[in-house]
Amino acid sequence: MIQYQNLEKESPNEPYTTQLLDVLKSHQVKATFFVVGKNALRFPAVLQRAVAEGHTIGSHTQSHSFRNYFFEPTLENEIAEGQYNISQVIGYEPKYFRAPWLWRTPLVLNTVRELGLKPIWGKFGSIIEVAQPSAQRVVRHALRRSRPGDILIFHDGYNGTTASRAVTVEAINLLIPKLRSIGYSFVTISEIEQELSTSHRSLRSLT
Numbered sequence: 001m002i003q004y005q006n007l008e009k010e011s012p013n014e015p016y017t018t019q020l021l022d023v024l025k026s027h028q029v030k031a032t033f034f035v036v037g038k039n040a041l042r043f044p045a046v047l048q049r050a051v052a053e054g055h056t057i058g059s060h061t062q063s064h065s066f067r068n069y070f071f072e073p074t075l076e077n078e079i080a081e082g083q084y085n086i087s088q089v090i091g092y093e094p095k096y097f098r099a100p101w102l103w104r105t106p107l108v109l110n111t112v113r114e115l116g117l118k119p120i121w122g123k124f125g126s127i128i129e130v131a132q133p134s135a136q137r138v139v140r141h142a143l144r145r146s147r148p149g150d151i152l153i154f155h156d157g158y159n160g161t162t163a164s165r166a167v168t169v170e171a172i173n174l175l176i177p178k179l180r181s182i183g184y185s186f187v188t189i190s191e192i193e194q195e196l197s198t199s200h201r202s203l204r205s206l207t
């Protein structure tokens with residue numbers, strides 16, 4: 001059985017996204033970055049670097065705006081505008097979408113699907129991470145919460161703004177070798193999809 005763990009981020013936010021890419025590169029880990037459209041326009045180079053280094057890019061709306069979440073026209077705009085701006089930076093439209101605050105309302109689900117995106121959920125790697133306590137606490141917390149097959153969410157941005165994420169960068173650097181030492185490996189959302197479709201095919205060929 002393959003155990004996987006997938007590290008996810010809210011992006012980009014400099015200098016932390018660059019630092020995170022350095023950390024991921026040093027551990028040879030690929031992640032999925034859920035990107036806020038307005039931040040993509042603000043920090044295009046680091047996003048292009050993430051793509052060049054093999055990370056998967058998903059959408060996390062245009063502005064991470066709470067008030068745009070309740071009505072179809074504003075929500076649809078939020079998502080469509082994010083898609084457009086991210087594609088201007090990376091050259092293609094993301095296939096995956098993560099809802100801010102993991103909101104799973106029928107309106108969110110329907111709008112995301114109507115726009116041809118696949119919603120991806122996940123689990124916060126540590127619920128204390130947003131408050132940026134010590135990296136060691138975040139790591140201890142994440143280790144306790146991790147289960148095989150989890151999609152772990154961490155934040156290199158904060159509600160679409162540019163707060164410090166230094167603790168997150170340090171925590172990820174410590175967490176990757178610890179998770180590896182207990183048998184986890186790391187994949188992107190696209191790799192999970194490939195794996196699922198391959199096992200589907202082989203199951204079908206047995207019948």
Ligand SMILES: [Zn+2]
Binds near residue numbers: 099101
């Ligand atoms: Zn978010």
